[in-house]
Amino acid sequence: MNCKTARVLMSAAVDGEISFKEEKGFLSHLLECKECCDEFDDAKKTKMIIKERIIQFKAPQTLIDSIMQLTDFNTRETEETLLYE
Amino acid sequence: MDKPAPTHQTKTPTKPEALSREERKKQLEFQKEAVVHLHSLYNYALHITMNPDDAEDLVQETYLKAYRFFNSFERGTNCKAWLFKILKNNYINRFRKNSKEPGKVDYDLIKDFYHSIKDTRRDSSEADTDYFHSLLHEEVYQALHSLPEEFREVIQLCDIEGFTYEEIANMVDSPIGTVRSRLYRGRKLLRVQLEEYARKYGFNTGKDQ
Ligand SMILES: [Zn+2]
Numbered sequence: 001m002n003c004k005t006a007r008v009l010m011s012a013a014v015d016g017e018i019s020f021k022e023e024k025g026f027l028s029h030l031l032e033c034k035e036c037c038d039e040f041d042d043a044k045k046t047k048m049i050i051k052e053r054i055i056q057f058k059a060p061q062t063l064i065d066s067i068m069q070l071t072d073f074n075t076r077e078t079e080e081t082l083l084y085e
Numbered sequence: 086m087d088k089p090a091p092t093h094q095t096k097t098p099t100k101p102e103a104l105s106r107e108e109r110k111k112q113l114e115f116q117k118e119a120v121v122h123l124h125s126l127y128n129y130a131l132h133i134t135m136n137p138d139d140a141e142d143l144v145q146e147t148y149l150k151a152y153r154f155f156n157s158f159e160r161g162t163n164c165k166a167w168l169f170k171i172l173k174n175n176y177i178n179r180f181r182k183n184s185k186e187p188g189k190v191d192y193d194l195i196k197d198f199y200h201s202i203k204d205t206r207r208d209s210s211e212a213d214t215d216y217f218h219s220l221l222h223e224e225v226y227q228a229l230h231s232l233p234e235e236f237r238e239v240i241q242l243c244d245i246e247g248f249t250y251e252e253i254a255n256m257v258d259s260p261i262g263t264v265r266s267r268l269y270r271g272r273k274l275l276r277v278q279l280e281e282y283a284r285k286y287g288f289n290t291g292k293d294q
Pocket of ligand 1: 003004006029033034035036
């Protein structure tokens with residue numbers, strides 16, 4: 001495998017979206033190519049930092065309530081008036 | 086998951102109090118399958134609208150539509166992905182089309198919003214000097230938002246929401262190969278941004294410029 005192919009597969013390898021066969025070729029390329037190896041590490045780190053650092057907020061209670069009401073039959077009228085299309 | 090598809094037309098019951106069995110079943114299933122993703126949808130809406138009020142509206146509309154068309158949701162597939170797709174379409178149709186001023190973003194509001202919860206995760210146990218770990222939510226958030234939308238979008242859907250490439254491809258109406266290369270390029274761009282922040286704070290990123 002050359003660097004070009006390895007880079008095409010890079011994100012898929014990070015995300016576990018690579019086939020067994022592709023992964024074998026990819027990993028053996030990393031063993032002999034420092035550049036791709038570094039890039040792979042960086043890509044994994046970047047994914048991790050996004051996962052770790054981006055905070056997930058709780059939806060406001062008002063929103064939760066109104067969504068719950070959606071599935072309440074009595075609010076059907078409200079639903080009709082809210083539909084703007 | 087083997088759920089029988091509703092066979093009766095239940096759209097317009099004659100008496101309001103007579104909630105049909107089918108309708109009740111639909112409600113329960115909707116709660117189990119769709120409402121559980123409320124927080125994810127809200128967060129995603131917050132990211133794309135960058136305005137808490139708009140985010141609420143968007144999520145509300147998404148659920149209204151999802152409930153109306155719940156019968157067309159293919160049982161056994163990822164409901165979260167289905168909801169995200171609806172949300173995205175809603176966003177494009179409404180917020181993009183109707184806003185005369187594109188990018189009308191309430192930055193101050195967003196900033197306050199994020200400030201109020203800042204620092205909550207800083208001192209988790211990683212005692213290392215790796216510059217990546219020095220970054221806070223706010224910096225990572227800003228770096229993410231500095232990316233062109235097509236890159237930011239796939240990174241969010243993949244790294245934050247955990248969708249598969251196939252699901253993402255479907256959501257962004259592009260082939261899987263495109264998703265793959267956008268992720269590759271997006272992460273590279275993001276890294277450059279993050280390194281810039283880190284350098285600003287005096288961390289050695291190992292890359293001189
Ligand atoms: Zn290489």
